[in-house]
Amino acid sequence: MYKLSNLINDLENVLQKTVGIEPISLRISNNPNFDFQINNLVKFQNHKDIKNIENLFSEIINNEILIKNFEITDTYFVNLEIDIDQFSNSFNKIKKYIKVQHPETVLLDYGGPNIGKPLHVGHLRSLNIGRSLYLIYELAGHNVLSDIHMGDWGMPIAQIITYIEEKKINFESIDIEDLEKIYPKASKLYSEDNKFNDLAQANNKRLNENDPKILKKWRKLKKISTKSIKETLETLNHNFDLWMGESDVNYLIPGMIQKLESEGKISLDDGAYVSNFVSDPKILITKSDGSYLYLTTDLATVLNRIKLNKIDKTLYIVDKRQNLHFEQLIKSLNYFGFGDEEYRHIAFGTINDLNGNPYKTREGDAKKLIDLFKETSLQIEKINSDLDSETNKILTNTVLTFSDLKTNRMTDYKFDLNKFTNISGKTGIYVQYALVRAKKLLKSSSINSSNINLKVSDLDENDLNLIRGLIKFEYYFNLALKNNEPHHLADYLYELSNLFNTMYQNENILENKEESIKLNKLKISEHFISYSTLLMECLGLEPVEKM
RNA sequence: GCUCUCGUAGCUCAAAUGGAUAGAGCAACAGACUUCUAAUCUGUAGGUUAUAGGUUCGAGUCCUAUCGAGAGCGCCA
Numbered sequence: 001m002y003k004l005s006n007l008i009n010d011l012e013n014v015l016q017k018t019v020g021i022e023p024i025s026l027r028i029s030n031n032p033n034f035d036f037q038i039n040n041l042v043k044f045q046n047h048k049d050i051k052n053i054e055n056l057f058s059e060i061i062n063n064e065i066l067i068k069n070f071e072i073t074d075t076y077f078v079n080l081e082i083d084i085d086q087f088s089n090s091f092n093k094i095k096k097y098i099k100v101q102h103p104e105t106v107l108l109d110y111g112g113p114n115i116g117k118p119l120h121v122g123h124l125r126s127l128n129i130g131r132s133l134y135l136i137y138e139l140a141g142h143n144v145l146s147d148i149h150m151g152d153w154g155m156p157i158a159q160i161i162t163y164i165e166e167k168k169i170n171f172e173s174i175d176i177e178d179l180e181k182i183y184p185k186a187s188k189l190y191s192e193d194n195k196f197n198d199l200a201q202a203n204n205k206r207l208n209e210n211d212p213k214i215l216k217k218w219r220k221l222k223k224i225s226t227k228s229i230k231e232t233l234e235t236l237n238h239n240f241d242l243w244m245g246e247s248d249v250n251y252l253i254p255g256m257i258q259k260l261e262s263e264g265k266i267s268l269d270d271g272a273y274v275s276n277f278v279s280d281p282k283i284l285i286t287k288s289d290g291s292y293l294y295l296t297t298d299l300a301t302v303l304n305r306i307k308l309n310k311i312d313k314t315l316y317i318v319d320k321r322q323n324l325h326f327e328q329l330i331k332s333l334n335y336f337g338f339g340d341e342e343y344r345h346i347a348f349g350t351i352n353d354l355n356g357n358p359y360k361t362r363e364g365d366a367k368k369l370i371d372l373f374k375e376t377s378l379q380i381e382k383i384n385s386d387l388d389s390e391t392n393k394i395l396t397n398t399v400l401t402f403s404d405l406k407t408n409r410m411t412d413y414k415f416d417l418n419k420f421t422n423i424s425g426k427t428g429i430y431v432q433y434a435l436v437r438a439k440k441l442l443k444s445s446s447i448n449s450s451n452i453n454l455k456v457s458d459l460d461e462n463d464l465n466l467i468r469g470l471i472k473f474e475y476y477f478n479l480a481l482k483n484n485e486p487h488h489l490a491d492y493l494y495e496l497s498n499l500f501n502t503m504y505q506n507e508n509i510l511e512n513k514e515e516s517i518k519l520n521k522l523k524i525s526e527h528f529i530s531y532s533t534l535l536m537e538c539l540g541l542e543p544v545e546k547m
Numbered sequence: 548g549c550u551c552u553c554g555u556a557g558c559u560c561a562a563a564u565g566g567a568u569a570g571a572g573c574a575a576c577a578g579a580c581u582u583c584u585a586a587u588c589u590g591u592a593g594g595u596u597a598u599a600g601g602u603u604c605g606a607g608u609c610c611u612a613u614c615g616a617g618a619g620c621g622c623c624a
Contacts, residue, residue: 023564030567039566045604075604077567114624155623187623246624272622280550284621294624323551324619349552356617383586406572407560410552412617414559419573424586426560426572433586441583483563491561491571498571498588505579505588547586 001026001036001474002097003090007064014056015040018049026080028472034070034079035468036475041076050076082471084464085456091470091527094534098477099141104312106137107145107305110240111318114151115225116160116183118176119232120366121359121415122319125348127238128404130317131540132486133346139538140481145309150245152222153297158204159186161217162196165203171217176228179221184365201289208250208291218247232370237397237542249300253292256300257285265336277335283328298329299338306339313342315484320347320410346484349412351404359415376400379421380429387547394542395432402428405539406490426494428541434497435532436547437504438525445510449526452519460517462503463524469499470531477538486539493535500528 001008008024015022022040029037041057044050054072061070061080068083090097110126113119119127130146137144160179163186164171169178189196206214226243233239257273260266266273271288286296305311316326326345333343353359361367377396381387387395403420407413420427442449459467476492479485503521512518536543 025564027563027566037567042566042605073567075567111624151624153624159623190623269621274621281621287622289622291622293622297624320552321618322624325624350618408562411560412553416559419559422573422586424573427586429586433584437584437587444583479563485563487561488563494571501587502589504583505585508583510583547584 003066003087004036004064007060007067010060011038011057014053014060018053019044019047026475028475029079031079033081035082035471036080038078038080041072041078045076082468084454084459084467087471088454088456088467092530094473094531095139097474098139103141103143105143105145105310106313106315107147107309107311108134109147109149109301109314109316109318111316111322112148112150112245113229114156115222116156116179117366118180119229119369121351121369121372122366124351124369124372124400125404125409126317126319127233127236128401128540129346129348129409129486131238132405132489132538133315133317133484135540136477136481136486136489136538139534140477145242145311146240147242147244148240149301150222150226150243150247152218152225153207153246153250154292154294155190155200155204156183156187157218157221158200158207159183159190160221161207161214162186162200162203163189164217166196166199171220174220174224176224179224201291205289205291208253210250222247232368232373235373235393236369236400237540244301244304246297246301249297249304250292252300252303253296256303257296260285260336275332275335277331279328279331283332285332294325295329295332298325299332299336302333302338302343306341311341313344316343316345318345318347320349323347344484346409348409351415352412354414354416356412356414373397373400376417376421379417383421384547391544391547394544395429395547398428398432398541398544401540402431402490405486406494408487409485429547431493431497431532431536431541432544432547434500434504435529435536435543436545438500438529438532439545441504441509441525442522442529445522447519447522449522452523452526454523455516455520458514458516458520462499462506463520466496466499466503466524466528469496470527473531473534480538489535489538493532493539496528496532496535500525500532 004026008026012022012024015024024038024040026036026038029035031037041050041053044053047053054076057072057078061067061078066083066086067080069081071079073079108130110130113123134144134146160182163182164174190200203214207218257266261273264276266275266285269282273285275283275285277283284293284295286292302314305314318326323345330343330345351359359367373396376399377392380392380395380399399420406426419425421429424430472492476488480488503524509518509521512521533543
């Protein structure tokens with residue numbers, strides 16, 4: 001924690017001189033009387049110098065002005081209570097405290113949507129998690145780039161084009177509805193009909209060889225698809241810095257293959273290039289007819305990115321079923337020596353229906369995101385028909401985002417629209433409501449809360465609980481940043497909202513006859529508003545003004 | 548067949564690197580509105596963390612086995 005970094009350093013120095021290098025981490029205290037705890041001493045409880053260490057710790061902590069009270073238990077848990085009086089002037093500097101010391105350039109690859117397929121429920125988590133990580137990294141001071149990374153190349157495209165050719169469909173009149181119907185039919189035919197399969201393979205090869213006739217058709221399809229995807233993204237309040245696709249790196253592949261072969265990193269196996277890196281299963285780089293695979297384009301994409309920008313870290317926000325692919329990709333990047341940047345697969349689980357099966361429409365197709373949006377919007381309208389359309393839209397996106405981000409990303413979870421739009425419970429609606437209440441409170445008070453100074457001696461239990469909740473911001477922010485896990489912040493936002501509601505509900509603040517108590521509560525509300533707003537920013541939620 | 552992931556309250560989910568008494572929400576039950584917005588709040592109840600062993604000061608977390616669930620396995624992405 002920023003404000004306590006000197007304390008942590010001093011304590012680490014003590015440990016280094018006695019038991020060796022031992023990085024200290026501050027955790028949230030289990031004991032309700034304290035704010036933070038340090039567990040590092042527990043494992044040294046039988047160490048010969050433990051009494052000495054305990055004394056040194058006590059002395060150092062005693063001198064820390066930010067610590068009001070502390071204890072070292074007989075099992076050597078160190079519990080710390082923050083001095084709110086000393087801490088309270090830090091609340092409005094939180095944005096400064098969460099900045100990292102060494103900013104990096106971070107690229108987020110969304111393993112994006114495919115041409116011909118609409119954005120569907122399967123894309124929701126990648127969008128939500130990606131956007132949240134983008135905002136978290138940005139708030140931490142990093143340089144962030146997002147790339148939708150369209151699936152605009154390879155077999156699926158060849159299948160669609162082949163289908164259109166075979167069925168003699170007029171290319172000029174095709175719209176997005178046609179395209180979305182063609183895709184599943186083409187892919188079905190591809191797996192069932194050998195002749196169609198051959199034709200599609202041939203088209204794929206032509207595509208890779210940049211045959212102008214097929215490229216023209218491809219361009220047309222890409223344009224239709226991109227337009228539709230952009231519309232949906234706009235509704236869902238998502239956007240991207242880069243709209244690169246697999247097609248953008250096609251031209252790099254022949255040179256890449258040649259170079260890898262001459263370096264002895266890959267070799268032919270039944271006509272296909274295979275990595276010489278020993279692994280099971282073997283890593284296939286190209287198909288036996290020379291055409292390219294998922295991995296081929298992903299490798300070339302990295303080469304392309306290195307060429308265009310200096311990137312320190314690449315995060316692939318793609319579902320966990322593609323684990324093997326990214327394992328192979330990262331192994332290959334290292335083995336081929338494509339730069340020493342950091343690459344990570346930010347995997348996530350699937351969204352399932354109430355029976356635990358992948359979320360589908362009644363017809364068995366993947367459910368379109370735009371339809372999910374409409375259904376959710378309708379549900380919110382049913383609950384409150386007085387909302388203007390803009391507020392309804394923001395609340396709809398809040399529901400679709402918060403319900404998604406509150407679960408650990410690796411967990412498969414069940415999407416339950418009724419539950420997620422429920423008027424009570426741990427929902428996006430709830431956190432919005434708490435913030436609206438707080439803002440209305442300050443407005444009704446007609447007092448400029450920035451001029452208020454907290455009077456700590458007059459704080460009651462509810463006030464203290466909320467303030468001590470606010471102190472944990474850095475902890476949860478860093479946890480989310482370090483582990484690429486936004487759900488910690490979603491959970492924390494609920495916790496703060498709940499603490500605020502408890503304070504708010506307990507008594508009528510504006511009618512409190514004790515002026516200092518009233519002012520205290522207004523000041524705390526002001527802090528809550530700024531923290532809640534900041535957390536919403538981290539999660540990609542837009543606050544509503546009324547609801 | 549091989550590899551990987553998972554199993555926590557009736558249900559849906561938390562619990563960073565192993566740390567103190569495993570926490571929330573929903574549902575259930577009992578209370579609080581002539582209101583600063585009750586889309587809220589307070590309280591009660593709910594657990595042998597799938598099972599059996601092991602590692603150690605300490606295990607939901609690590610190891611082994613068993614049972615159960617899911618996913619992935621060169622020429623889709």
